[in-house]
Amino acid sequence: MIKRIGLVVLVIIILAAVIYLTALNTGEVELDLIFFSGTFGVTEILVGAFVIGTIFGMLCMTAFVFRLISERRTLRRALRMSESEVSSLRNLPLADAD
16 A cells, blocks of 8 residues: 555656656757658657657567566476476385385
């Protein structure tokens, strides 16, 4: 409960900071890329950079996630084999019972 309240307060603080910075930065910036040029507001450029960075980060994480999924599959297979081996060893009769 306290964690959720703290998260809501943090989101409200971040949102207030974004609104405040947006109100202060109303200037225009000329953006000249190789394939595109135009005049945009500072806020639009910052939001665009954030979105592009988020997408790039997600694309970079996909390789890591697929590697984890593959490792998880391998570990589950090894666990099943180990469990079946332990089960078969438990079912063997004791030879040195005397």
